[in-house]
Amino acid sequence: MLQVGRALFRDNLVEDASQFFDIAVQQEPDSAEAVSCMGYAEHRCGDEDAAISTLRRALKLDPEYLEARIYLANVLYDKQEYEAALYHFEKTKPEDHWDELGIWRLMELKKAAYRLKDDDPDLAPWEARLEELNGDTDAIDELLAEVEATVLGEHEEQPDTRGQLELFGTLLAEMREQRAGASEHAVLTRNGDTYTGSWDEIVRALQEASSSMRGRPAFEFMLAESARILAQTGISISTESPEAFVRGSAEAGVLKILH
Numbered sequence: 527m528l529q530v531g532r533a534l535f536r537d538n539l540v541e542d543a544s545q546f547f548d549i550a551v552q553q554e555p556d557s558a559e560a561v562s563c564m565g566y567a568e569h570r571c572g573d574e575d576a577a578i579s580t581l582r583r584a585l586k587l588d589p590e591y592l593e594a595r596i597y598l599a600n601v602l603y604d605k606q607e608y609e610a611a612l613y614h615f616e617k618t619k620p621e622d623h624w625d626e627l628g629i630w631r632l633m634e635l636k637k638a639a640y641r642l643k644d645d646d647p648d649l650a651p652w653e654a655r656l657e658e659l660n661g662d663t664d665a666i667d668e669l670l671a672e673v674e675a676t677v678l679g680e681h682e683e684q685p686d687t688r689g690q691l692e693l694f695g696t697l698l699a700e701m702r703e704q705r706a707g708a709s710e711h712a713v714l715t716r717n718g719d720t721y722t723g724s725w726d727e728i729v730r731a732l733q734e735a736s737s738s739m740r741g742r743p744a745f746e747f748m749l750a751e752s753a754r755i756l757a758q759t760g761i762s763i764s765t766e767s768p769e770a771f772v773r774g775s776a777e778a779g780v781l782k783i784l785h
Contacts, residue, residue, distance in 0.1 A: 527553065531563055540570045558588035565594065569601055577601055592622045603631050606762060612639055620655035627766075629656055630745040634753070660743060712784040713772060720784070725768035744768070755780060 531546030544567040550560040565580035581598040584591060599614035615632040623629050629652050636642055642649060712722040721731040726744070733739050733747040748765040755778050756762050763774035776783045 528560060528563060535563070535567065535570075540567050543567055544571075556587055558584045558591040558594065561587060562591060562594035562597070566597060569597075574601055574605060578605075592618055596623065596628050600628055600631065603635075604764070604766065608635055608638075611635060620651045623655060624659070626656055626659050626743070626745055629659075630743075630749055634749050656743070711772075713776070714782045714784055716780065725772055728772055729768040751775075 527546045527550040531543045531550065534540075534543035534546065544564070547560065547563040547567055550557065551564055554560050561580060561584040565577045565584060568574075568580055569577035578598065578601055581594050581601070584594045585598070588594075595614050595617055599611045599618075602608075602611035602614065611631070612635040615628065615635065618632075620629070633649055633652050636649065637644075637646075640648075710722055711725060711728060712720060713728055714720050715732075715735075719735065721728045723731065729744055729748065732751075733742070733744060736747065736751075739747045739750065745765065748768070748771045752763040752765050752771070752774075755775070759778050761774075761778040763778060764770040772781070772783065775781050
């Protein structure tokens with residue numbers, strides 16, 4: 527049931543996936559994986575509070591189920607419950623993460639909570655993991671193929687790793703679709719500069735215009751800029767994706783979206 531549900535989840539058929547997850551929970555109420563999958567579906571359906579409650583229940587069943595803990599930490603971060611998010615992020619190791627977003631969030635929270643400098647040794651293992659994950663577009667496609675092979679059973683993985691790879695596969699598939707269907711947009715900054723291209727390209731252009739952030743990963747630029755705007759305006763800007771970041775910046779009055 528779980529495998530069918532995960533396959534539907536990867537294809538963004540969340541409601542159908544939820545039905546299989548529900549059956550799996552009924553069959554194995556003490557399964558942290560089954561309960562976690564319900565939480566993932568609740569989150570994708572927009573019910574963050576239910577997702578948080580469900581994921582916490584899964585972690586009570588199995589505190590070592592890291593897939594659920596990382597997912598929960600990210601949901602809490604999105605709700606701006608930063609202390610709770612850091613609590614869960616700090617219960618993970620660099621090798622437990624398969625995407626950059628959670629690592630960037632963990633590092634930013636640690637810097638803020640413990641007043642760490644960018645070169646603090648405590649951040650070094652996380653930066654090393656980022657370097658491992660920060661490949662080019664072709665590497666993303668190769669990893670997606672590997673994920674798909676894993677899901678089909680061509681490789682043997684531990685249950686927790688396989689599950690996280692499947693969810694990461696969903697993220698990669700969405701990234702690939704976004705790249706394929708990216709349309710051109712245009713924004714106007716307060717300085718009168720105009721940038722055009724996809725949301726990713728616009729964020730890169732904004733980053734290049736910032737002398738202190740040139741050459742750094744895009745996630746780092748969005749996190750730093752979001753923190754700066756929050757301090758100036760009191761408005762929180764999402765860094766979940768380049769599009770969310772640009773639209774949030776427009777709502778904060780930092781720039782204007784022309785089209």
